[in-house]
Amino acid sequence: xxxxxNSPWVDYVIFxxxxxxxxxxxxxxxxxxxxxxxxMGRWHPLILHFPIVLLLMAAALGLFNRIVPNVLLxxxxxxxxxxxxxxxxxxTESAPxxxxxxxxxxxxxxxxxxAVVWYWLSNNHLQQTYLVKGIQVxxxxxxGLTGHYGGMITHGEDFLxxxxxxxxxxxxxxxxxxxHIVHRVLDNSCIGCHNPNKTKGELLMTSIDELIKGGESGPxxxxxxxxxxxxxxxxxxxxxxxxxxxxxxxxPLSDNEIQxxxxxxxxxxxxxxxxxxxxxxxxxxxxxxxxxxxxTTNSWAxxxxxxxxTLQNLASDYITxxxxxxxxxxxxxxxxLPPDYNSKNITDLKRISNNIIELDLSGIPIGxxxxxxxxxxxxxxxxxxxxxxITDAEFIKLSGLAQLRVLKAYETGITDKSVxxxxxxxxxxxxxxxxxxxxxxxFAQLKEALPNLQLDYGIDPELKTEFIQKDSIVDSIx
Amino acid sequence: xxxxxSKSENPxxxxxxxxxxxxxxxxxxxxxxxxxxxxxxxxxxxxVASQPLGIxxxxxxxxxxxxxxxxGAPSQLESFDYKPTLVKRMGEDxxxxxxxGQRLTGMTAGQDKFPLMPSAAKFSQHGKxxxxxxxxxxxIAKIADEICIVKSMHTEAINHDPAITFFQTGSQQSGRxxxxxxxxxxxxxxxxxxxxxxxxxxxxxxxSQGLYSKLWSSGxxxxxxxxxxxxxxxxxxxxxxxxxxxxxxxxxxxxxxVSSLNKIHHVETGDDEIESRIAQYEMAYRMQMSVPxxxxxxxxxxxxxxxxxxxxxxxxxxxxxxxxARRLAENGVRFIQLYHQGWDQHGNLPNEMxxxxxxxxxxxxxxxxxxxxxxxxxxxxxxxxGEFGRTNYCQGNFDPKNYGRDHHPxxxxxxxxxxxxxxxxxxxxxxxxGYNIVKNPVHINDFHATIMNNLGxxxxxxxxKYQGRRFRLTDVAGNVVNDILT
Numbered sequence: 001x002x003x004x005x006n007s008p009w010v011d012y013v014i015f016x017x018x019x020x021x022x023x024x025x026x027x028x029x030x031x032x033x034x035x036x037x038x039x040m041g042r043w044h045p046l047i048l049h050f051p052i053v054l055l056l057m058a059a060a061l062g063l064f065n066r067i068v069p070n071v072l073l074x075x076x077x078x079x080x081x082x083x084x085x086x087x088x089x090x091x092t093e094s095a096p097x098x099x100x101x102x103x104x105x106x107x108x109x110x111x112x113x114x115a116v117v118w119y120w121l122s123n124n125h126l127q128q129t130y131l132v133k134g135i136q137v138x139x140x141x142x143x144g145l146t147g148h149y150g151g152m153i154t155h156g157e158d159f160l161x162x163x164x165x166x167x168x169x170x171x172x173x174x175x176x177x178x179x180h181i182v183h184r185v186l187d188n189s190c191i192g193c194h195n196p197n198k199t200k201g202e203l204l205m206t207s208i209d210e211l212i213k214g215g216e217s218g219p220x221x222x223x224x225x226x227x228x229x230x231x232x233x234x235x236x237x238x239x240x241x242x243x244x245x246x247x248x249x250x251x252p253l254s255d256n257e258i259q260x261x262x263x264x265x266x267x268x269x270x271x272x273x274x275x276x277x278x279x280x281x282x283x284x285x286x287x288x289x290x291x292x293x294x295x296t297t298n299s300w301a302x303x304x305x306x307x308x309x310t311l312q313n314l315a316s317d318y319i320t321x322x323x324x325x326x327x328x329x330x331x332x333x334x335x336x337l338p339p340d341y342n343s344k345n346i347t348d349l350k351r352i353s354n355n356i357i358e359l360d361l362s363g364i365p366i367g368x369x370x371x372x373x374x375x376x377x378x379x380x381x382x383x384x385x386x387x388x389x390i391t392d393a394e395f396i397k398l399s400g401l402a403q404l405r406v407l408k409a410y411e412t413g414i415t416d417k418s419v420x421x422x423x424x425x426x427x428x429x430x431x432x433x434x435x436x437x438x439x440x441x442x443f444a445q446l447k448e449a450l451p452n453l454q455l456d457y458g459i460d461p462e463l464k465t466e467f468i469q470k471d472s473i474v475d476s477i478x
Numbered sequence: 479x480x481x482x483x484s485k486s487e488n489p490x491x492x493x494x495x496x497x498x499x500x501x502x503x504x505x506x507x508x509x510x511x512x513x514x515x516x517x518x519x520x521x522x523x524x525x526v527a528s529q530p531l532g533i534x535x536x537x538x539x540x541x542x543x544x545x546x547x548x549x550g551a552p553s554q555l556e557s558f559d560y561k562p563t564l565v566k567r568m569g570e571d572x573x574x575x576x577x578x579g580q581r582l583t584g585m586t587a588g589q590d591k592f593p594l595m596p597s598a599a600k601f602s603q604h605g606k607x608x609x610x611x612x613x614x615x616x617x618i619a620k621i622a623d624e625i626c627i628v629k630s631m632h633t634e635a636i637n638h639d640p641a642i643t644f645f646q647t648g649s650q651q652s653g654r655x656x657x658x659x660x661x662x663x664x665x666x667x668x669x670x671x672x673x674x675x676x677x678x679x680x681x682x683x684x685x686s687q688g689l690y691s692k693l694w695s696s697g698x699x700x701x702x703x704x705x706x707x708x709x710x711x712x713x714x715x716x717x718x719x720x721x722x723x724x725x726x727x728x729x730x731x732x733x734x735x736v737s738s739l740n741k742i743h744h745v746e747t748g749d750d751e752i753e754s755r756i757a758q759y760e761m762a763y764r765m766q767m768s769v770p771x772x773x774x775x776x777x778x779x780x781x782x783x784x785x786x787x788x789x790x791x792x793x794x795x796x797x798x799x800x801x802x803a804r805r806l807a808e809n810g811v812r813f814i815q816l817y818h819q820g821w822d823q824h825g826n827l828p829n830e831m832x833x834x835x836x837x838x839x840x841x842x843x844x845x846x847x848x849x850x851x852x853x854x855x856x857x858x859x860x861x862x863x864g865e866f867g868r869t870n871y872c873q874g875n876f877d878p879k880n881y882g883r884d885h886h887p888x889x890x891x892x893x894x895x896x897x898x899x900x901x902x903x904x905x906x907x908x909x910x911x912g913y914n915i916v917k918n919p920v921h922i923n924d925f926h927a928t929i930m931n932n933l934g935x936x937x938x939x940x941x942x943k944y945q946g947r948r949f950r951l952t953d954v955a956g957n958v959v960n961d962i963l964t
Contacts, residue, residue, distance in 0.1 A: 259960075281903060283961050290963075293537070317670045317764060320810070325934060326533045334810055336669050339767060362808070386852070408853045432853040459785070459847045463620060467844060468784040 010074060011123070017081040018116050024088050025109060033092055041089030048087070048150065051080035055115060055143055059136040073122055077115040084112035104149040111142050171292050173452075178208065178271040181288055182264050185257045189246050208271055223269045226262040235261070260287045303329035303379065306355050314348060324357060332358035332382075343369045350376055358382035362408065365389055371397040384408040386432065392417040399424055408432040410458075416442040423449040434458030532666030534934025539898025539964070540859040541668065543661065543929065544803045544814045546842055548834075549642065550687050550821030551864040553883050554891040555912050556597045556831055558627050560610035563910035564596035564870060568878070572871045576913050583636055585824060585873065586884040592871035594911070595881050598828035607902035614835035617843035618893075623902040624846050624855070625862075625895040626962050630906020630915045633866050633887045633922050638687040638822070641865035641887070644922055646693045648951045655697035655942075657926060658813035660951045661933060662703040663696075664940045669810030671768035673706040673761065676811050678799040682820030682837045684830040689817050698944040702754045702761075705815060708802070710794030714773045718766055726766075733759055772809050775801055786844040789837075797841035804848055807858055821864055825874050825882035846895050855896030859932055863892025870912045889915045892925075898932040898964050905962050920959055927956035932963070 024031065033041075054076035061068050087108050091101055118135045126132060151160075171180050186205050194205040194215075203215025211221040211231065220231040227233075235258050237244040246252060253261075263284040267273065278285050306329055315321045318338040324330040333356055335346060347369050349356065353376040361370065362384045371390065374383065375397040383404060391413040398404070399421045407428060415437035422431065428450060434457045447455060458464075555561060572592040586592075599612040605622035618625075635641035640650035647654040655663070658675035667674040677694045694705025708714040720729055737756050744752040775783075775790070778801065783790055790797035796818045803814045818838055823830050842862055849855045867890025868883035875881070889908045895901065907917035920928075927937040930951065937952045 280900065281961075286900075286960055286963050290960075320668055320670065322666070322668075323533050325536045325538070328537070330537075334668055336671060336810065384853075406853065406856060410852070430853060430856065432851065434851060456851055456853065458851050463847070464781070464785065466620070467617065467840065467847070468781065 010078075014074075014077060014081065014116060014119060017078070017085065018113070021081060021085055021088070021109060021112060024085065025105075028088075028092075031092065033089060038089055038093065041086050041091075041093065044083065044086040044090045045154070047079060048083045048147075051076055051083050051111065051115070052143055052147055054079060055111070055139055059139050062132065062136045068122070070122070073119055077112075077119040080112040080115040084108050100149055100153050104146060104153060107142055107146040107149065111139065111146055114139050114142065174274055174276045175288065175292070176271070177264055177273045177275065177284070177288065178269075181260060181291060185253065185260065189251065189253055189257075193246075208269060211269075221265060221269060224266060226265040229265055232258070232262055232265065256287055256290050260284065260291065263287060300324075300328055300330040300357065300379075303355050305329055306331070306352050310352065314352065316345065319345060319349075321352075329355050330357040330379075331355045332360075334360040335364050337364055341365060343367065346370045347373050349373055353377045354379060356380055360384040361388060363387040366394075368394055368397075371395075374398065375400065377401070379403055382406045385412065387411045389413065391415075396421055401425065402427060404428055406430045409436065410456075411435045414438065419445055422446055426450070428453055430454045430456065432456045531664065534665060535936045535939055536934050538932065538934025539857070540896070540932040541857045542807050542810075542812050542814070543658075543859045543861065543897070543933070544807060544845070545658075545816065546800070546803075546838070546845075546860065546862045547642075547645075547815065547817045548821050548838065548862065548864040549689060549817045549819045550638065550685065550823075551641070551866045551868060551885065551890070552821040552834065553597075553823060553827065553831060553868040554629070554889070555868065555870060555883070556599045556614060556827070557612055557835075558610065558891040558893070559629050559889075559908055559912050560601040560612075561596070561870070561908075561910065561912040564594050564912065567594050568596050569593045569876065572911070572913070576909065576911050578914070580888060581636065583885050586869070589873070592869075593876050594870055595872040595876070595878070595883070598878065598881075599832075605902060607904070609902075609904050614832055615839045617840045621843045621846045621895075624850065625893045626899045626901065627891060627893045627904045628906055628920055628959075628962070629889070629891045629904060629908055630917065630919045631863070631867075631890050631892050631922070631925065632915060632919055633890075635866065636885050636887050638865060638885075641885075642687075642693060645865050647697065648923065648926055648953055652692045653697055654949065655699045655703065655951075656694045656705060656815075657929070657951055658694060658705050658815055659696040659699050659703040660940065661813045661930075661935075663699050663942070664930075664935050665812055665933060667810070668812060669768075670761075671764040672772065672806070672809055672811050673765075674812040675703060675705040675815070676806055676813070677705040677707045677815045677817070678802060679707070679817045679819070680794060680796040680799050680837075682796070682818060682834045684820030684834045685822040685824065686819040687822050689819060693817075694815060698949070699942060700754050701751065702757050705813075708769075708773065710798065714769055715762075715765065718762060718769060720766070729763065733763055768809070772805050773802065775805070782848065785848060787840045790841060796837050797844075800841040800845045804845060804852075804854075807849070807854060808852070823868070823882055824884065826880055827882050828879060849896060857897060859897025859899065859929065860895045861892065861929070862894070864890070866890055886913070888913060894962070900962050900964050903962065905959070918959075918961070921955070923952045923956035924959055926952050928959045928962070931958040 054072060058068050058072050058076050061072075088105065091105055114135055118132060118139070121129070121132055121135075171184075175181055190205045193200040194203050196204065196206070199215075201215045201217065203217075203220055204210035204213075205220070208221070212219055212223070214220045214230065217230050220229065222229045231245075234243055234245040235253055239248060239252065263282075264273075267284065275285065275288055311321045311331070316338075318336045320334045320336075322332050324332050331352060333349065338345070341364070343366070346361070346364075346366070350373055353373065356377040357379055359374065359377060359380060359382070361374075363386075364370070366385065366388050367390070371394040374380070374385075378401070380401050381403050383398075383401070383406070386408040387410070389412070390409075392415055395409070395412075395414045395418045398407075402425075404425050405427055407422075407425070407430070410432045411434075413436070414433070416439055419438060419442040422428070423446060429452065431446075431453055433455070443455060443457065446453065555564070570593065572594060577592070597612060599614045601610050601612050602619075603609065604611050604619040607623055609622040609625075609627055611619035611622060633641055633644055635644050635650050643652050644650045646656045648657070656675070658677075662674040665674075675694065679689060691707070694707070696702075696704040706715065709716065713719065720726075736759065740752050740756050775798070782801070786801045787797045789795045790801045792798055796816070799816050803816060806814050818834075820834050820837075821831075846855070846860060849858055849860065867886040867888070869886045871883075873882035873884045889912065905918055906915060906920060908914060909916050930937040930940065937950060937956050937958075941948045941950055943949070
């Protein structure tokens, strides 16, 4: 069973690489890689396949009491070291290191070191000891785990999660508080374990009656009294508590969701209550609206990915491109007038047109070319083309922007002809069109077509006159 | 994140603390011990400020703030907090059960009586919301349905300097970054050609308190986040214009050269302030083009000038600053801080306050109307208020026509509009004496947390580590006031 030793230089290389890896890991924070070396890190995703296959193969052979060919173990060990080192280089590109990279790095280093130890034992004719068997078992596990963490880094943490069958429906404009809001919260977080098929604690949560009936611990819900409702009590317990719901490991409810449940119970846990029935000062209104808003954020989740480098290339001193929030692909763009304006500055944005959610072109001398770009922004929700020279001919390009919520077009040349375009923008909530050529008749048509639209045609004339005429001074105090 | 990057670029920046924490993690993990006990070497919650800078943490309701600061503390009892009880009990001594041990300033500590004094200004209800507004503010009364009046603000500070410092920086002691600087740090600039934090000041005829540049200082944050004071008159920014005979391209060459020298110096020393300085030279170069254009109100039509009041044509007045604030907001300035001095009415309150109110009333209301018609209230948050309130009892001689009020930190009123704040509501309540809050108190920390929330920032996440301590605008407190959000 004795194996022929490799020529000594192989040993030196393995020894050298091991020391280098240890050095890298210890002095991680002091290391500033030259560009070419950092670039070698990019080969990590390619090289890593070798140690996975070779180490698993070698370990399996060993566990089945077969001879592990020396050349196999040598190549496996070398590739493991090179993979760990290139992986380390690649990791330095993303600072700060998240948990995933942290674990991936240390487990990967662990694989490499274990392989080296095995290689060393094997060269010292200890191929068949229990120690080596142990190393082989640990290696198989560690290779699997490292690979899994690496996979999560590239493909996302929930890549291997069970596919979700439920597709969330959009919350209607004026939702029923129970059916569209409360039930959705329960459905997301509770009903999985409290349904007719799986009834934990003998509690069903599929209807209000079942909640009132309760389970092992008594009623889950006391109408009008959130403090004494078991459901709410358990939501507020510390996560470590046995009785906290949802149980540890499941996603807890957000503060907003908990507050919604509380207010709904406090208001009588009705199943007919609608959002519009509530007074504006009722906190539930704000809570529900917040939840509905987060629904719109979700619709941005489907936007194509844009790289930061793309944004940097397209931005300039006069074009500011920002993600609407961190980790979001939704973009907000503001354009300011440069001394030498050229429509190309704006038409270049077509590369990212699908990601543009907010676009501010106020005061820019835009024309047909720029409006063609606007027309390409299918997901646009907020558009400012006020104080621009556009007329009906350009304005027509807006038809088809179904997501448009806010449109500022004051001080432009549009006329009643554009009313037809506006009427088709069904999602429009606010429209600013003062100092345009749209007539009173046009406004009336618009109001009829879009009853929910907030139409702003300037400051109320009566109020404006008061402000302008009476530069009023309070000079008499009784 | 930036901190880590600069450490890897310049080994001199690794301090002892950092060295040891890294060393322990390195060696410990080498033994793979931490695999078994995940939190063994972590000692803390993990990395500071996991959120990237320059981007909101979540989708914002407001992109910018216009803060109309009424320096000196306008009386809530003559503006928005209507207290008929004070009329009924005029001249009676403030009951001890209400004062409840509240400390006094040196100005009234010597008084042996604290006679209750009602408002000299008459109150009436306005708008659909029925908000109470005094006759000192007839224009603001007309926009009552656009604003949210918070009657339950409170603070700990009892004197002007700590109180205004508290409002601006979240701490009574000076040295922390101003809130405008925090916003610039957290959200970055919207327009690269203008500073993201601009300050405009004006002064009324009333009793004034000083304003110091420390109020808009960036504290320990990078100095590029500092507020830029725009002066009235011909040169809004001093020494911004090139000397005669220097062409723009000459200037460009000069800057390029200076910048390359500065970069060499930066490589040698690793001092971040050098980078800030380079950035500021570039900003000034761009501002040479942008500032004159933004500040030129001659482009405004007559009707807009009149809306803000004739005074808006006089540079340096509050009205002019309001109009300027709108123009700056349109041009992507994140945080526009106005100060109007003169609200410290220890005596002669009815006359002085009427004058002060006249200075700001029409322009403040006009700003709201103007922003509204431009659709800017949808993403601009406007705040109006002072640093604390004033006492319900009279300071000095008891004369209903000529009285004064001392500082009162326990309850005062401010208003906000736009930017994700519910319009047409009044929030919070004081007792019938207007002395203590009885419902929905809002502390300055809560106020800051709410503003940050509307700008898309989690006030617990926007952190800067300095001298070994993690700093936030809200320090260790603050709750978002959800009830006033849309």
